[in-house]
Amino acid sequence: MSAFIAAALLLVGSLFCLVAAVGMLRLPDTLIRMHAATKAGTLGTGCILAAEAVAAGELGTTLRAAAVIVFLLLTAPVAAHLIGRAAYHRGIHLFDKTWIDELGESIENPKSDPDGRPAQRPDRS
Amino acid sequence: MIIDGQTALQAASRLALALLIVSAAISFIRLVRGPQAADRVVALDLISVLIVAFLAAYAVHSGDTSFLDVAIAYALVAFLGTVALSRFLLRSRGRQTPGGKR
Numbered sequence: 601m602s603a604f605i606a607a608a609l610l611l612v613g614s615l616f617c618l619v620a621a622v623g624m625l626r627l628p629d630t631l632i633r634m635h636a637a638t639k640a641g642t643l644g645t646g647c648i649l650a651a652e653a654v655a656a657g658e659l660g661t662t663l664r665a666a667a668v669i670v671f672l673l674l675t676a677p678v679a680a681h682l683i684g685r686a687a688y689h690r691g692i693h694l695f696d697k698t699w700i701d702e703l704g705e706s707i708e709n710p711k712s713d714p715d716g717r718p719a720q721r722p723d724r725s
Numbered sequence: 726m727i728i729d730g731q732t733a734l735q736a737a738s739r740l741a742l743a744l745l746i747v748s749a750a751i752s753f754i755r756l757v758r759g760p761q762a763a764d765r766v767v768a769l770d771l772i773s774v775l776i777v778a779f780l781a782a783y784a785v786h787s788g789d790t791s792f793l794d795v796a797i798a799y800a801l802v803a804f805l806g807t808v809a810l811s812r813f814l815l816r817s818r819g820r821q822t823p824g825g826k827r
Contacts (some may be wrong), residue, residue, distance in 0.1 A: 601730070602729055602730075603730030603733060603734040604733055604734075605736045606734055606737075606785065607730075607733045607736070607737030607738075608737075610737045610738055610740075610741040610782060610785060611736075611737050611740065611741060613741065613778065613782075614740070614741035614742075614744035614745055614748075614778070614782070615744065617744065617745055617748045617775055618744050618747065618748045618776055620748065620771060620775075621747070621748035621751035621752050622750050622751060622772065623773070624751065624767070624768060624771055625752075625753045625754055625755050627806060629740040630761065630763045630764050630767060633764065634767050635753070637767050637768075637770060637771040637774075638770075641771050641774040641775065641778075642774065645774055645775075645777055645778040645781070646824075648741065648778045648781045648782050649778075649781045649793075650784075651781070651782075651785055651791075652781045652784050652785050652793065654783075655785050656790050657786075658790075661790045661791075661793065663827055664779070664790070664793045664794070664797065665756040665761075665793060666798060668777070668781070668793065668796050668797055668800055670825060671797070671800055671804075672774070672777070672800060673799070675744070675800070676774075678804075678808075679770060679804060679807040679808060680770075682807070682808055682812075683763065683766055683767060683770065683807065683810075683811045683814070686763070686766075686811040686812070686824055687763030687766075687767075687812035687813075687814065688814040689815060690761075690762070691806070691817070692761055692763055692764060693760075693761075701808075708735070716822050718751055
């Protein structure tokens, strides 16, 4: 029975990875692409590692798979934060329909109240 | 049960390996096409996560659990590489887009 659970987890995880890759190709903006890459990729990889833990069914393998999952969950947000911040400061082209730019607003006037009018997007060529 | 569990597991792991390779190929398209350097860094990050998934799926396929150790080491190195690339992006800002906002 555990083999069937592992097979289902493998299929679900690889489908999530495929969704992440398709989103990587199709989404319009760097930050929106990071959304697909980090979230769906981490979930798919976590599902496949859980499938390995279920398929092996021993304590050592389960612990190692859990270690990889915990490590991915710890490092993926940090890496995404660093990439997003570096890309924004470098001056990426935002998507046309992006209308909230809180980081640019707080960079322009750091003392502004958060309930104020949404500031205009900083113009970047 | 008509279908054996191990047969189902082998077929599923084969399909998962094929899907992961297709995903990595699609990410390579973004890596080649990506108009800016940040797009390429994001694509490389996704490809490294997909390689970790591929190692786990191959551990299921071959029944050799020592591939998980490779996955642990690769995840660590990939994280360090992503951090280094993003630091490099921050360090070299402004050279590509002179009108970029700080």
